[in-house]
Amino acid sequence: MARRKLIAGNWKMNGHLDHLRELHGIEKAARAHPQVDVAICPPATLIAAAVARVPGLAMGAQDCHSADKGAHTGCLAAPMLREAGAQYVIVGHSERRADQGETDEDVCGKAEAAHRHGLMAIVCVGETEEERDESRAEAVVTGQIAGSVPRDASADWLVVAYEPVWAIGTGRVPTLDDVSAMHAAIRSKLAETIGEEAQGVRILYGGSMNGDNAADLLAVPNVDGGLVGGASLSADKFVPIVEAGA
Numbered sequence: 028m029a030r031r032k033l034i035a036g037n038w039k040m041n042g043h044l045d046h047l048r049e050l051h052g053i054e055k056a057a058r059a060h061p062q063v064d065v066a067i068c069p070p071a072t073l074i075a076a077a078v079a080r081v082p083g084l085a086m087g088a089q090d091c092h093s094a095d096k097g098a099h100t101g102c103l104a105a106p107m108l109r110e111a112g113a114q115y116v117i118v119g120h121s122e123r124r125a126d127q128g129e130t131d132e133d134v135c136g137k138a139e140a141a142h143r144h145g146l147m148a149i150v151c152v153g154e155t156e157e158e159r160d161e162s163r164a165e166a167v168v169t170g171q172i173a174g175s176v177p178r179d180a181s182a183d184w185l186v187v188a189y190e191p192v193w194a195i196g197t198g199r200v201p202t203l204d205d206v207s208a209m210h211a212a213i214r215s216k217l218a219e220t221i222g223e224e225a226q227g228v229r230i231l232y233g234g235s236m237n238g239d240n241a242a243d244l245l246a247v248p249n250v251d252g253g254l255v256g257g258a259s260l261s262a263d264k265f266v267p268i269v270e271a272g273a
């Protein structure tokens with residue numbers, strides 16, 4: 028099945044208003060390659076300003092609460108992000124699973140909230156180095172899929188990102204064979220979890236993707252795009268990844 032590639036940038040806790048200047052070059056590349064979906068997930072404080080500045084470029088958030096409103100100081104609800112102009116939301120990033128102790132159940136609730144409010148949910152999964160060394164990577168990741176993906180998910184609103192924790196921000200990348208094996212395992216677990224819809228769900232690779240390795244990673248079967256951290260912070264580094272996806 029043909030799946031449109033998605034190249035999504037995760038700015039994490041980086042960037043102020045002046046950083047939005049980077050979006051012009053990224054928007055230009057997105058317009059030049061309409062066969063690829065491109066999105067940037069800046070800090071939530073910048074989403075509305077980013078949308079005003081480059082209305083043609085899709086924006087996303089980096090997390091949402093599972094509830095639509097309520098007594099949750101400091102949290103952001105999916106309808107708020109939608110109102111700010113977000114079209115996507117990353118849920119279950121390994122940094123949040125580690126720093127905020129988010130469980131698969133939490134992540135599943137967040138993905139459901141995203142869907143209720145018309146956001147595409149990018150559900151992140153990935154093993155630690157220790158889990159890989161102990162040959163548990165596939166069991167861990169498929170377990171995360173089973174626990175984090177809502178049973179009624181469809182390709183219209185679910186994206187999965189496989190991000191080995193040890194590859195994030197380290198410059199280390201799994202072998203292409205390992206990426207291929209994990210993406211195939213994820214596709215097959217998705218099929219068990221949500222049935223036929225699994226064939227249309229995009230599975231992104233994330234972890235030290237850059238302009239030099241993107242073309243090889245994006246050519247691996249079942250790799251339907253990239254979730255890019257560090258290299259998404261500048262147009263110079265991000266645009267070559269968009270081009271590799273085209």
Ligand code: PEP
Binds near residue numbers: 037195234
């Ligand atoms: C990420 O944290 O989502 C990520 C992929 O980071 P980096 O590209 O910097 O490894």
